[in-house]
Amino acid sequence: MQKRYVQTLYLSPGFGDYKKTDNEDEKMTIKIALFNHKGGVSKTTTTFNIGWMLAEQGNKVILVDADPQCNLTGLILGYKYVELEDFYINNHENNLRDGLAPAFESMPKLIEAVDCVEVEGREGLLLLPGHIRLAEYDVTLGIAQELTGSIQTLKNLPGSFNYLLDKTADKYEADFILIDMSPSLSSINQNLLMISNYFLVPTSPDYYSVMAIDSLTTILKKWNAWSKEAQKMNLLKEADYPFPNITPKFLGTLIQKYRLRAGEPSKGFQHWVDEINNTVARRLVPELQSLKMMLSEENYKNNSITEDHCLAMIPDFNTLIATSQETQMPVFSLTDEQIKHSGTVLEKSLENVDEFHRIFNELADKINRLIEYDSSN
Numbered sequence: 042m043q044k045r046y047v048q049t050l051y052l053s054p055g056f057g058d059y060k061k062t063d064n065e066d067e068k069m070t071i072k073i074a075l076f077n078h079k080g081g082v083s084k085t086t087t088t089f090n091i092g093w094m095l096a097e098q099g100n101k102v103i104l105v106d107a108d109p110q111c112n113l114t115g116l117i118l119g120y121k122y123v124e125l126e127d128f129y130i131n132n133h134e135n136n137l138r139d140g141l142a143p144a145f146e147s148m149p150k151l152i153e154a155v156d157c158v159e160v161e162g163r164e165g166l167l168l169l170p171g172h173i174r175l176a177e178y179d180v181t182l183g184i185a186q187e188l189t190g191s192i193q194t195l196k197n198l199p200g201s202f203n204y205l206l207d208k209t210a211d212k213y214e215a216d217f218i219l220i221d222m223s224p225s226l227s228s229i230n231q232n233l234l235m236i237s238n239y240f241l242v243p244t245s246p247d248y249y250s251v252m253a254i255d256s257l258t259t260i261l262k263k264w265n266a267w268s269k270e271a272q273k274m275n276l277l278k279e280a281d282y283p284f285p286n287i288t289p290k291f292l293g294t295l296i297q298k299y300r301l302r303a304g305e306p307s308k309g310f311q312h313w314v315d316e317i318n319n320t321v322a323r324r325l326v327p328e329l330q331s332l333k334m335m336l337s338e339e340n341y342k343n344n345s346i347t348e349d350h351c352l353a354m355i356p357d358f359n360t361l362i363a364t365s366q367e368t369q370m371p372v373f374s375l376t377d378e379q380i381k382h383s384g385t386v387l388e389k390s391l392e393n394v395d396e397f398h399r400i401f402n403e404l405a406d407k408i409n410r411l412i413e414y415d416s417s418n
């Protein structure tokens with residue numbers, strides 16, 4: 042696991058004790074990637090929601106928008122900037138692409154920490170904004186990651202994302218970095234997943250998510266093989282931004298955006314929930330076990346996680362999603378003033394807000410416990 046060192050004793054209320062070495066106090070910033078190459082499965086929404094909840098529980102959290110669609114950046118900056126472009130004109134250095142530019146544009150300076158945006162209304166939550174032109178770096182990174190040809194000139198690229206994220210984590214003494222990824226098998230996604238300590242797979246109950254989990258099994262095997270090769274290469278070890286020795290571990294899946302009937306997914310959705318759970322248990326997990334990309338069985342068991350490795354079932358937010366986007370608040374933090382309705386409609390909405398709060402609170406607790414146990418064993 043990636044470790045970093047701070048001069049002063051720093052304990053996170055939401056994270057367990059840190060092991061000390063000699064005179065240094067050691068603190069880890071945990072990087073969690075939210076990945077599924079299938080689009081629209083709630084990666085961005087879930088990054089925002091889990092990040093918000095972890096911050097609410099007392100952690101310092103940086104959300105990283107690594108998707109050139111910049112949905113997370115748009116969601117957080119919302120209507121404060123009528124056009125996202127205004128943000129980039131006024132804050133032209135404070136985003137993922139410009140943070141990486143020293144490596145990708147061969148500038149005569151080192152990568153520095155990015156100045157993150159403080160997320161309004163949630164102390165402890167920060168955004169490392171994305172950039173609509175981040176995808177331009179994907180081709181060069183792809184060549185660098187093929188580990189062939191003129192690698193000497195490209196040796197600084199594979200470790201550059203990790204270096205930038207660590208620098209930024211240090212600057213803010215972050216407990217967690219959550220990475221929102223694009224729906225693709227890009228070289229950037231390959232890099233980000235393999236430099237993360239843990240990953241979550243958001244899904245929605247439909248045929249395409251089942252297909253995506255099936256193909257993830259093959260993809261993760263390839264990416265892991267690449268990462269292990271990269272870790273062995275002296276050229277990448279000696280680079281300005283060394284490629285890290287990390288094996289990302291699978292925390293679990295999230296299943297969301299289904300309709301409820303008597304408190305359970307309706308019949309049509311339940312079929313796809315079962316298919317997802319089966320595919321994870323029969324295909325994905327055995328492969329990840331052989332790649333050592335799983336937590337210990339004991340760890341999952343202690344947290345009542347069964348063979349489907351589903352960490353949370355999150356039903357459709359229904360009309361709350363519109364209010365959530367309008368107010369740039371997660372559905373579980375909406376107030377009666379924000380919901381605007383009155384009478385029984387308001388009552389029902391507030392009940393739903395409470396229920397979503399309970400679901401995300403439990404999910405964040407579970408993530409914390411899995412990581413804490415993993416770090417201490």
Ligand SMILES: Nc1ncnc2c1ncn2[C@@H]1O[C@H](COP(=O)(O)OP(=O)(O)OP(=O)(O)O)[C@@H](O)[C@H]1O
Binds near residue numbers: 086108356
């Ligand atoms: N639980 C939910 N209930 C209802 N709507 C949801 C839920 N989660 C997400 N959504 C909505 O579904 C749409 C897709 O969600 P989101 O953008 O988070 O997915 P994504 O996986 O990040 O998409 P992409 O692959 O394009 O990046 C959005 O309009 C979002 O508001």
Ligand SMILES: [Mg+2]
Binds near residue numbers: 222
């Ligand atoms: Mg997204």
